[in-house]
Amino acid sequence: MTNSDLEQQTNKPLHLIAREYLMLLQGSCTDPSTNYCELWHVLTFLHNLITASEAEYLQED
Numbered sequence: 206m207t208n209s210d211l212e213q214q215t216n217k218p219l220h221l222i223a224r225e226y227l228m229l230l231q232g233s234c235t236d237p238s239t240n241y242c243e244l245w246h247v248l249t250f251l252h253n254l255i256t257a258s259e260a261e262y263l264q265e266d
Contacts, residue, residue, distance in 0.1 A: 220259040227251055 227248065234244055 218259075218262055220255050220262055223251075223255045223258070227255065 230251075231248060
């Protein structure tokens with residue numbers, strides 16, 4: 206990651222960066238030994254946290 210990439214990342218609201226990481230996590234968990242039911246619960250939990258943070262951010266504007 207270059208400095209300009211890092212600067213662009215830090216200019217984004219945290220909830221957008223978190224959504225990018227959530228999508229990356231979804232795509233990288235493809236190991237056959239993955240417990241997909243547990244993964245689904247974790248991803249849903251993280252999604253809900255991000256959504257709550259996003260709602261707070263949008264109310265501030």
